[in-house]
Amino acid sequence: MTHSFETGLVVGKFWPPHRGHQLLLETAAAQVTELLVLVYANPDSATTPAAVRAGWLRELYRGDDVADGPRIGTTPLRIVALSADADGVPPDAAEVAVQRDFVREWLGRQGLRVGVVFSSEDYGPGFAAHLGVPHVAVNVARVQVPESGTATRQNATAARYLHPLVAAQLGTVPPARVPRVVLLGAESSGKSTVCQALAEAYHTAWVPEYGRTLHEQKNGHLEYEDLLYIARRHAELEDEAAATARGVLFCDTNAATTALYSYYYFHACDPALQAMAAVCGQRYAHTFVCAPTVPFEHDGWRGPEALRSFQHGMVLMQLDHFHIPYTLLQGTVAERVAQVRQQLGQWGMMKGII
Template identity: 90%
Template sequence: MTHSFETGLVVGKFWPPHRGHQLLLETAAAQVAELLVLVYANPDSATMPAAVRAGWLRELYRGDEVAAGLRIGTTPLRIIALSAEEDGVPPDAAEDAVQREFVRGWLHRQGLRVAVVFSSEDYGPGFAAHLGVPHIAVDRARAQVPVSGTAARHNAAPVARYLHPLVAAQLGTVPPAQVPRVVLLGAESSGKSTLCQALAEAYHTAWVPEYGRTLHEQKNGNLEYEDLLYIARRHAELEDEAAAVARGVLFCDTNAATTALYSYYYFHACDPALQAMAAVCGQRYAHMFVCAPTVPFEQDGWRGPEALRSFQHGMVLMQLDHFHISYTLLQGTVAERVAQVRQQLDVELIASSH
C-alpha cells in the first residue's frame, strides 16, 4: 500500500481518550507509513497520568498477538507517554512557542523525523509549521464526534456514548445501550453457550459468544496475563457490534467480571483497567442470569476438571454479591431454563418499553 507520508505525528493529553481521538488517530494512520503519538500534560492527572492514558490507547489498538505490535489497520503505531519529571514537558499554560520548541527538541534528541502533523485543534497549523512539515486537520469543528476531553473529565456520563467501553469504565460509567443486554454467567460447562443460542432463537435476536473461549483456542490454551484485559475489551466491542443488529434484546455469554475472575485464577492478579470494566457490569447489563452447574459436565479438552465447577460457581455468586448486583439463578434443562428466563425477562422488557 502506498502512503502519502512516511511518519505522522499526533500529540495530545488524551485525558481521557475518546472517540474523537480515535477518529484522529485512525484518519492519520490511513495516510502514513508509521504513526507516532505523544501523550502528555503538565500538570498531569494524579489518578490517570499520561503513562496510564497511553496504556489505554495501546490496549485499544492491540490485536490477538501482543508480539505483533500495535497497529491501526496495517500501519505501525508508536504511543509514548512523556512527563515533566523525566522529559521536561512544559506547563500547559506555557506559550505556543515554548510548546512547539519542546516537541521539536524532543524529536531531535530521539533522532526522530516526522513528515506530517495531524490535529483537531487550532494550534495545529502553527505547530506543524514550526516543525517544517504540513498539517492535516481532522474534524476540527467536532461535527463527526462532538466531544472533548474537558467535557469527559467534568462529567463522563453525558458523553459516555463517545467513549470506548474500556475507557468509559475507567471513569465509572458505560455507554448507553442500543438495546437491553442480558448476560449469562456461570462455571465452565454450565450450559451458558447453549442457553444463549436457544434464547437468541426464541427471541429472534442476536447473541455474543464468549470471546475468551475463542482466543483461548486460537492460542492453544497459552493465554498471557495481558490477554485477559484484551479479552474483556474485545468482548465489549463484539457486544456493541451485535447490538446494532439485535432485535429488542441482546444475549451475551459471559462478561468482564468473569474475565477478571479468570485473571485472578490463572495469574493471581488483575489489571486495574479490567477491574474497572468488571465494576461497571452492573450498569452495562439489564439483567444477569447465573446457570447452575447441574447439567452434565462435558470435557472438551479446554476446560478444567469437573471438580472445579462448584468452586467457580461459588466465585461467580460471591462476585455478584460483592458488586451488589442482583441475578436470577437458572436450574433444569435447556427448555426449562429458557422458560425461566422468559418468565423473568418478558415482564422487564414490557415494563422498560413503557
C-alpha cells in the same frame, strides 16, 4: 496498501481518550507507515497521569498477539507518555512558541523525523509549519464526533463518546442502544447453548464468549496480558452486535468472569480489568447464572469436572461482592429459556423495552 506519508505525528492530552481521539488516530494511521503518538499534560492528572492514559491507548489498539505491539490495521503505533519531571514538558499555559519548540527539540533529542502532523485543533497548521511538515485536519468542527477531552471531563453524560474500557476506568458505562442480558456460570454449565436459544427465541443477536475464541486460537496458551484484551474485545463485540440487536442483546460471559479467570490462572488481575469487572452491574440490565447441573462435556479445553462447583461458587461470590442481583437458572435448556422469558417478560413490561 500505499501510504501518503512515512511517519505521522499526533500530540495530545488524551484526558481521557475518547471516540474523537480514536477517529483522529485511525484516520492518521490509514495515511502513514508508522504513527507516533505523544501523550502529555502539565499539570497532569493526579489519578490518571499520561503514563496511564498512554497505556489505555496501547490496550485499545493491541491485537490478538501482544508481542506485535499496538497497531491500527497494518500501521504500528509508537505511543509515548511524557512528563514535566522526566521530559521537561512545558506548562499548558505556556506560549504557543514554547509548546512548539518543546516538541521539535524532543523529536531532535530522540533522533526522530516526522513527515506529517495530524490534529483536530486550530493550532495544528501552525504547529506543523513550525516542524516544517504538512498538516492534515481531522474532525476540527467536531461534526463526526462532537466531543472534546475538556467537555468529557466536565460532563458525566459524555460517556457515550468513550470506549467501554476507558469508561470503566472512570467508573461509568456508555449508554446502550438496547438492554444487555448476560449469562454467567461455570464451565460446561450451558451458557452458550442457552444464549443461542434465547437469541433465536427473541429473533435478536447474541455474543459468544470471546475468551473461548482466543483460547482456542492460541492453542490454550494464554498470557496474563490476554485477559484484559479478552474483556476489551468482548465489550467491542457486544457494541457491534447491539447495532443489529432487536429489543435485547444476550451476552455469554462478562468482564467480571474474565477477571476471575485472571486470578485463577495468574494470581493477579490488571487494574483496568478490575475496573471493567466493577461496572458490570451498570453494563447489564439483568444477570442470569446457569447452575452447573447439566451433564459435563469435556471438549478438550475445559478443566476437570470437579472444578465446576468451585467456579460456580466463585461466580456467585463475585456477584454478591459487587451487589449485582441475579437469577439462577435450573433444568433443561428449554426450562432455562422459559425461566429467562418469564423474568424478562415481567421486567420488560415495567421498563417497556421487550
